Amino acid sequence: MKVLDLQCAQHHVFEGWFGSEDDYQSQLTRGLLNCPMCGDANVSKKLSAPRLNLNATESADNATPTLPSLQDAANLEPAQLQAALLKMVRHVVANTEDVGNSFPEEARKMHYGEAEARNIRGHATPEETEGLIDEGIAVMPLPLPDVLKEPLQ
Structure with a gap:
């Protein structure tokens, strides 16, 4: 390889x-x-x-990613920061359900006990996001490049 x-x-x-x-x-x-x-x-x-990958059985990419602290991040090269961000985003994509434009509704249903709690991601306008936060629903905007929303190769 x-x-x-x-x-x-x-x-x-x-x-x-x-x-x-x-x-x-x-x-x-x-x-x-x-x-x-x-x-x-x-x-x-x-x-x-x-560089040759002679041990393709390693599964380090499946581990929960750890991002550098802000203090440590100041000492990293841009490529290292980018790699850490990509690893974190891939972890989010692999461990969440994409509910698309239904994100605000699904988040509210889970918050109010009308649906089973689970890890979700999807789309919300800035106004919808602000409304969720005002209701006490913890959300975090995370822009995902379209290429990361597809199956990873």
């Missing part, structure tokens, strides 16, 4: 895992590579030292 450092036109840096250089070139040519932060398909390889 080849691990390549990639970068989109917006300067977001991320890793891509490929079976070979030909696999990378094929996916690039067919437009299958997108930035996980913004969805940009204008992706290129960065210069990097070669």
